Amino acid sequence: MITLLDYGAGNVRSVINAIESLGEQVHLVETGNDILSAEKLVFPGVGAFGNMMKILNRKNFVAPLLAYLNADRPFLGICLGLQALFERSEEAPDITGLGFISGNVKRFTTDLSVPHIGWNGVNVQKPSRLFAGLEGNEKFYFVHSYHVNPDTDEAILTTTDYGYEFVSAIQKGNVIATQFHPEKSGKQGLRLLENFLRGDGKMVMPVKTSSHTHLAKRIIACLDVRTNDSGDLVVTKGDQYDVREKGDVRNLGRPVDLARRYYEEGADEIAFLNITGFRDFPLEDMPMLEVLRQTSENVFVPLTIGGGIRDYTDKDGRTYTALEVAAKYFRSGADKISIGSDAVLVVEEYLKTGIKTDQSAIEEIARVYGNQAVVISIDPRRIYVKNPDEVRHQVIKTQYPGPNGESYCWYQCTIRGGREGRDVDAVTLARICEKLGAGEILLNCIDRDGTNQGFDLELINGVKEAVSIPVIASSGAGCSEHFLEVFKKTKAESALAAGIFHRKEVPIGQVKTELKGQVEIRP
């Protein structure tokens, strides 16, 4: 029996699923005594340091946790579960951590995008049971803006490079904690988790451990999901956002089956977009929550979910906040949520007042779940202009002139699945969303969506230059060369495609083969 400390934030479902997939049962901590009587304790943490410590204090978990750790009993901390072991964090300077290891938690200071999101390697510093069966050159999934900084080297188990070398796992006796997420790191992650759960076996120093690691560019499979006219929940796909063919919603398969297929084929991440979320409130009838629950049972890479994340009042007059909607998604197995239409409305308000209210969906969800959990999905469309002074938007000079020979354009944000254009451009939207606490941009492009013509490099470069958070390039992939092109010609951290994967025109493996040797990937 494995005891799991769930303090109420983030995606514990995936950790439970991963442990159960390894044949173990999970008991959730309800009182401090559950901690003290645990045989093996797993502490996954996602979210923000301050919020986590406040909850641990409120629930009186701090003293039993310290007693457990000081008795050198088997412990696995994940992500914030590592950071919690330290004395303090720059993320919440007034709040003290557990102080089991001396040192602090620092925000990344690098020119690279922060959060550090994606698959990176580990430089192993000492042997551990954790590494049985691993070669040492595997990549694991990271998602964090802060990293631990121990006062001494004694407990360092692995380091990882991102701008500079940081500590990515510690081991002090039976207490182990990783910054990366084994439960989200595919088969290698499960192996590492299994090694902890077994708790026996030899101390292993992997043979291929490196002295430098590199973050891989991510390949993301995207599933646009909606109910078709017969009432079935299907994966669909649009041409420039029009998902109907001869009047019917295109049906490309069942969401849970396709997600499973992409995991097996090597997708680094999977995104579900509930494309009618703007009109069908996701908590009213909850098929997407069920899709997430089922998917997270056997898909062990990160899952993002979007659609309908906003404040909402139902027909009985009950009001739900965007934070409540997001919380349901996280608890059902999502690692990140994505906000589309509501982000545009939030930014419009901000542009009017110039005031951060701290109450927008972006700010509230980032405060509780951390910036890295908030993705902004932008649905822009090109608007051509003859002269850059014609509009007060971020205008670019384009290589692809408009229908009347215009050589400038701006990218108009839309809401409601591209149905309504608004007076905000994509570059401004991305910049303000970053300021409000978003951790990543999913950059679609209505003009390219479903066309197979390749990604809109001008749009991607325009947005990427304006923000320091990671950008997912999306829309238009037609062949594996398009992925190479987007990674060579832009600084996008990941690339997403839908149609070519659903129609089996280009398998994910073929994309990775194309990139191998030229772009860092997770094999």
Ligand code: 1PR
């Ligand atoms: O506005 O917060 O409720 O979120 C709705 C979400 O649904 C948004 O993220 C929005 O992008 C998405 N969405 C709404 N309508 C559509 C549609 O297609 N009619 N899909 C839609 C957006 C775009 C991509 C697509 C890529 C790659 N889909 O995600 O998967 O363009 O396609 P390709 O490789 O086939 O070219 P809210």
